[in-house]
Amino acid sequence: MNAVAKKASWDEAYNFAYLDEQTKRMIRRALLKAVAIPGYQVPFGGREMPLAYGWGTGGMQVTASVIGPSDTLKVIDQGADDTTNAVSIRRFFKRVAGVATTEATEEASVIQTRHRIPEKPLKEGQVLVYQVPQPEPLRKLEPRETETRKMHGYAEYGLMHVRLYEDISRFGHIATTYSYPVMVNGRYVMSPSPIPKFDNPKMENNKAIQLFGAGREKRIYAIPPYTRVKSLDFDDHPFEVQRWPQACALCGARNSYLDEVVLDDKGGRMFVCSDTHFCADRQEKGHRGPMAADPAARAFARSSETSEQKEDDGR
Amino acid sequence: MYVAVKGGERAILNSHKLIAETRRGDGQVPELSVRQIGEQLGLAVDRVMTEGSVYDRELAALAIKQAQGDLVEAIFLLRAYRTTLPRFAVSEPIDTATMLVQRRVSAAYKDIPGGQVLGPTYDYTHRLLDFALAAEEGVGLPEAPEAEAPLDEGMPHVADILDHEGLIEEERPDSEGAEVFDLTREPMSFPAGRDQRLQNLARGDEGFVLALGYSTQRGYGGNHPFAGEIRMGEVSVEIVPEELGFAIDIGDVVVSECQMINQFEGSKEKPPQFTRGYGLSFGHNERKVMAMALVDRALRAREMGETAMYPAQDEEFVLYHADNVEAAGFVSHLKLPHYVDFQAELNLIRKLRQEHQDRLEKEAAE
Numbered sequence: 171m172n173a174v175a176k177k178a179s180w181d182e183a184y185n186f187a188y189l190d191e192q193t194k195r196m197i198r199r200a201l202l203k204a205v206a207i208p209g210y211q212v213p214f215g216g217r218e219m220p221l222a223y224g225w226g227t228g229g230m231q232v233t234a235s236v237i238g239p240s241d242t243l244k245v246i247d248q249g250a251d252d253t254t255n256a257v258s259i260r261r262f263f264k265r266v267a268g269v270a271t272t273e274a275t276e277e278a279s280v281i282q283t284r285h286r287i288p289e290k291p292l293k294e295g296q297v298l299v300y301q302v303p304q305p306e307p308l309r310k311l312e313p314r315e316t317e318t319r320k321m322h323g324y325a326e327y328g329l330m331h332v333r334l335y336e337d338i339s340r341f342g343h344i345a346t347t348y349s350y351p352v353m354v355n356g357r358y359v360m361s362p363s364p365i366p367k368f369d370n371p372k373m374e375n376n377k378a379i380q381l382f383g384a385g386r387e388k389r390i391y392a393i394p395p396y397t398r399v400k401s402l403d404f405d406d407h408p409f410e411v412q413r414w415p416q417a418c419a420l421c422g423a424r425n426s427y428l429d430e431v432v433l434d435d436k437g438g439r440m441f442v443c444s445d446t447h448f449c450a451d452r453q454e455k456g457h458r459g460p461m462a463a464d465p466a467a468r469a470f471a472r473s474s475e476t477s478e479q480k481e482d483d484g485r
Numbered sequence: 486m487y488v489a490v491k492g493g494e495r496a497i498l499n500s501h502k503l504i505a506e507t508r509r510g511d512g513q514v515p516e517l518s519v520r521q522i523g524e525q526l527g528l529a530v531d532r533v534m535t536e537g538s539v540y541d542r543e544l545a546a547l548a549i550k551q552a553q554g555d556l557v558e559a560i561f562l563l564r565a566y567r568t569t570l571p572r573f574a575v576s577e578p579i580d581t582a583t584m585l586v587q588r589r590v591s592a593a594y595k596d597i598p599g600g601q602v603l604g605p606t607y608d609y610t611h612r613l614l615d616f617a618l619a620a621e622e623g624v625g626l627p628e629a630p631e632a633e634a635p636l637d638e639g640m641p642h643v644a645d646i647l648d649h650e651g652l653i654e655e656e657r658p659d660s661e662g663a664e665v666f667d668l669t670r671e672p673m674s675f676p677a678g679r680d681q682r683l684q685n686l687a688r689g690d691e692g693f694v695l696a697l698g699y700s701t702q703r704g705y706g707g708n709h710p711f712a713g714e715i716r717m718g719e720v721s722v723e724i725v726p727e728e729l730g731f732a733i734d735i736g737d738v739v740v741s742e743c744q745m746i747n748q749f750e751g752s753k754e755k756p757p758q759f760t761r762g763y764g765l766s767f768g769h770n771e772r773k774v775m776a777m778a779l780v781d782r783a784l785r786a787r788e789m790g791e792t793a794m795y796p797a798q799d800e801e802f803v804l805y806h807a808d809n810v811e812a813a814g815f816v817s818h819l820k821l822p823h824y825v826d827f828q829a830e831l832n833l834i835r836k837l838r839q840e841h842q843d844r845l846e847k848e849a850a851e
Binding site: 342368 | 494497564565568569571670675676801811813814815817821822823824825826828830833837
């Protein structure tokens with residue numbers, strides 16, 4: 171914080187990135203421990219943020235502790251840069267840290283996310299910060315923290331396998347579609363946060379550093395770059411991700427996670443990429459989906475594209 | 486279209502403007518001042534200070550005004566502000582025996598040294614709507630008569646009277662220099678010490694703590710409580726600055742305190758004796774401190790060798806769910822878009838229904 175810090179201008183009623191330096195130091199220590207023990211949940215003295223618990227306070231504290239004035243921040247919710255809470259968090263950091271923001275995945279040095287991993291592979295040096303509502307993957311099986319901590323301590327994960335097996339005996343396949351538990355570095359079972367299981371394979375050997383912040387539950391955990399992350403499964407029932415019979419209606423992508431968008435009340439709907447930047451980028455490069463020319467679909471796409479411009483008006 | 490979550494910045498800013506307009510209400514009606522709230526909605530201010538963990542009437546009143554009287558929202562505002570405050574010192578323990586008492590009652594003894602002092606209380610008002618308060622010209626300046634003689638200076642704690650006979654468990658101070666747990670700086674940990682528990686309950690939602698306390702009275706963990714003493718008044722706060730090395734008075738705070746006395750049948754190690762539950766809050770809030778004292782005692786089950794069978798005795802259940810800022814946040818986060826996960830579930834339900842249909846058809850064919 172010096173010459174560079176001077177360049178970034180923020181609301182000086184607050185310390186850079188809102189939190190005081192002591193708090194940031196405490197969080198960074200927790201982050202270092204988390205990186206050193208991949209998948210282990212580190213308790214930390216989470217602070218009250220000016221955003222409701224459950225709305226990304228953990229992610230915000232992590233972002234606030236790792237961000238510097240020269241960073242470029244991207245914030246997504248459900249894969250989209252223009253969802254209201256993503257806009258709200260981006261505005262917060264514009265105000266209290268004055269950092270540059272972007273929607274382009276490749277331009278961001280820090281990406282805070284809720285419920286998705288961007289489609290575009292991340293690079294070395296990038297930081298992906300996940301917002302985590304419930305860090306404990308075993309919580310639905312055992313409500314007591316004193317018990318689950320023991321289970322992690324002894325790597326006693328039989329209960330989780332039994333749960334997955336019960337799905338198979340009942341439905342013939344595992345019926346977990348998001349928050350699909352992973353084994354990190356062969357030691358800790360970890361919640362990937364409520365990302366769709368479609369995104370789970372992206373966690374493995376990712377070049378970026380992945381940090382997870384759970385504000386309400388006051389836990390931090392991490393996956394360092396190039397770490398083994400395996401979705402739990404059985405030899406005869408291997409893990410598999412969601413597939414769609416459709417391509418993205420706007421950009422024609424066949425390999426991205428699709429959201430179903432209701433167009434009217436007569437059953438009209440289309441499937442589009444949940445990663446808005448990925449979709450817009452493809453369209454810019456000339457890729458067209460089956461509904462790219464449809465007026466209703468265009469209206470939907472426009473409302474997404476102009477969000478950044480609106481934001482600048484509003485400042 | 487799902488514009489509600491795809492509206493972006495302009496929609497957010499407009500909603501801010503709309504809430505400002507709604508908060509102000511009809512422009513023909515004079516605007517409420519923060520001082521008016523502080524003076525005339527004092528009990529709301531007390532609750533917000535207690536659960537917001539900041540003793541500042543003006544800030545709490547401002548939070549109430551900003552939140553349109555939504556106290557849970559006001560508590561949240563105050564807590565978020567608190568995060569940005571530096572910590573100068575940790576105070577010495579306050580001594581409530583030296584309290585400048587405004588109210589002090591005991592249900593355990595008819596008369597107590599220092600006397601019963603009713604003070605300002607709604608207890609014996611008949612709960613009839615007072616239409617005089619609704620009059621346009623207001624109520625003027627009601628005045629209470631002054632007592633003929635001042636109150637006794639020192640008012641010993643009622644529980645200490647029992648103490649001399651060993652009928653009630655001793656209250657031992659922490660060892661000199663023992664560090665007090667700080668819930669606002671450290672994550673919750675279990676088993677929880679009494680400091681952590683009492684901080685949690687003091688900050689805990691009044692309604693939640695009240696309901697839990699009530700449940701212990703109705704049979705979900707009965708401890709046969711007696712309101713040993715409830716007192717409210719001013720106490721001074723002292724700190725010991727490192728450079729001085731002795732205590733200096735930094736101001737007074739009004740607190741409410743409750744010592745609940747509970748029967749205890751004794752265990753192998755301990756003879757039968759009365760045990761204590763403790764409640765403390767900023768300002769005047771007897772409902773909170775009484776409920777808190779009941780729950781504190783219920784949560785001492787482990788320490789007393791009692792079997793924890795009821796919700797109020799379940800430490801993790803109570804302490805993890807008492808905070809209304811956490812609870813309100815997590816409940817309200819359901820308003821955030823979840824369409825990525827919902828899409829995943831839609832796909833799954835469609836698949837499961839298809840499999841179900843196929844199975845029925847196969848069975849019919851057989």
